[in-house]
Amino acid sequence: MTVTEHTPQLTAPASRGGCPFDPPPAYERAREESPVTRVRLWDGSPCWLITRHEDVRTVLGDPRFSADATRPGFPFLTAARKSLPKGRPSLIGMDDPGHAVLRRMLTADFMVKKVETLRPEVRRITDDLLDRMTAGSHTADLVREFALPLPSLVICRLLGVDYEDHGFFQDHSAVLLDSRSTPEQLVNSRDELLRYLTDLARRKESRPDDGIISRLMERGELGVDEVAGTGLLLLIAGHETTANMTALSVLALLRRPDQLALLRDDPARIKGAVEELLRYLSIVHNGLGRAATEDVTVGGRTIRAGEGVLCLLNTANRDEEVFPSGADLDVERDARRHVAFGFGVHQCLGQPLARLELQVALDAVLRRLPGLRLAVPFEDIEFRTDMIVYGVHGLPVAW
Numbered sequence: 001m002t003v004t005e006h007t008p009q010l011t012a013p014a015s016r017g018g019c020p021f022d023p024p025p026a027y028e029r030a031r032e033e034s035p036v037t038r039v040r041l042w043d044g045s046p047c048w049l050i051t052r053h054e055d056v057r058t059v060l061g062d063p064r065f066s067a068d069a070t071r072p073g074f075p076f077l078t079a080a081r082k083s084l085p086k087g088r089p090s091l092i093g094m095d096d097p098g099h100a101v102l103r104r105m106l107t108a109d110f111m112v113k114k115v116e117t118l119r120p121e122v123r124r125i126t127d128d129l130l131d132r133m134t135a136g137s138h139t140a141d142l143v144r145e146f147a148l149p150l151p152s153l154v155i156c157r158l159l160g161v162d163y164e165d166h167g168f169f170q171d172h173s174a175v176l177l178d179s180r181s182t183p184e185q186l187v188n189s190r191d192e193l194l195r196y197l198t199d200l201a202r203r204k205e206s207r208p209d210d211g212i213i214s215r216l217m218e219r220g221e222l223g224v225d226e227v228a229g230t231g232l233l234l235l236i237a238g239h240e241t242t243a244n245m246t247a248l249s250v251l252a253l254l255r256r257p258d259q260l261a262l263l264r265d266d267p268a269r270i271k272g273a274v275e276e277l278l279r280y281l282s283i284v285h286n287g288l289g290r291a292a293t294e295d296v297t298v299g300g301r302t303i304r305a306g307e308g309v310l311c312l313l314n315t316a317n318r319d320e321e322v323f324p325s326g327a328d329l330d331v332e333r334d335a336r337r338h339v340a341f342g343f344g345v346h347q348c349l350g351q352p353l354a355r356l357e358l359q360v361a362l363d364a365v366l367r368r369l370p371g372l373r374l375a376v377p378f379e380d381i382e383f384r385t386d387m388i389v390y391g392v393h394g395l396p397v398a399w
Contacts, residue, residue, distance in 0.1 A: 049310050051315040122154060216230065242353075283340075
């Protein structure tokens with residue numbers, strides 16, 4: 001590490017404040033006072049914290065900042081993640097040109113027009129889940145019975161994974177996303193999932209279907225291990241992110257009856273409201289890590305080659321210069337410039353699918369459960385402060 005300035009006082013991850021929907025107050029202050037600032041990680045090593053919308057887009061769009069975790073200075077937020085054996089990087093940890101080659105193999109499956117053809121099927125799955133959830137009951141855990149199975153069913157269908165195995169991959173996904181997991185737990189869960197997906201990919205060679213894993217095997221451009229690694233990323237990202245956004249969105253709207261009423265009165269607002277909820281909640285709360293490969297000036301500060309950077313999507317999405325009154329949820333806001341899906345070449349591949357699932361889920365919940373309310377005090381909701389993907393561990397509701 002080549003940074004020679006004074007030891008930073010701000011630590012990352014920072015402690016949360018009073019409102020669980022908001023970024024940590026220390027991060028908000030950093031954006032206002034010094035949007036490109038030094039922070040200290042768990043092991044005392046420094047890295048740069050990027051908090052402003054313009055600067056986050058600059059870093060994420062600049063190829064001189066690498067997503068490869070093997071690069072010198074790459075910031076790890078836990079000791080366990082830093083000590084993980086380094087295998088072949090996944091799509092999100094690759095730089096171009098390798099990243100571009102692999103991404104092109106998947107782009108067609110997640111193009112807006114292709115994803116839109118799934119809307120009737122997503123609606124059917126959504127209605128089936130709500131039918132089961134409401135049959136003979138007036139209370140439920142919205143996470144377990146709706147928000148989690150919806151995207152899990154959809155991504156399993158797209159990949160060609162048997163949904164009957166959802167307990168297996170959801171349990172291991174939870175370990176991989178838990179910041180408290182030990183290196184041994186991380187390695188075990190990663191290897192269990194990779195073995196499962198490797199066996200699945202091999203079976204697809206003799207019994208192909210129309211799923212993504214089968215098509216990747218048929219292309220013959222990737223080895224079975226590479227197909228399994230790609231499937232692992234898509235499987236985890238395809239259900240964890242949307243599940244948590246769905247539950248958090250419902251909770252945020254229940255806390256703001258005025259905003260919820262706007263959507264119930266005019267469902268046509270839901271499409272725009274999804275963008276505002278993505279901006280307001282920004283479930284990747286601990287930032288996207290990058291490592292500088294050259295000296296680069298960002299926000300008036302020189303970041304040297306070999307120094308790590310954390311780009312905070314949640315503070316960027318509250319930047320008052322881009323989103324006036326950014327700390328407020330306003331479903332009528334034009335929030336399309338948000339960076340909840342990242343920015344640049346690594347911008348989330350599955351964002352069209354996430355948008356569709358959120359639009360369908362919120363429309364169905366608001367339409368079918370007009371009396372929806374929390375079944376426990378808000379203060380009793382357990383937020384996922386221990387997880388890489390933010391959200392709630394459960395959401396008890398009544399109707």
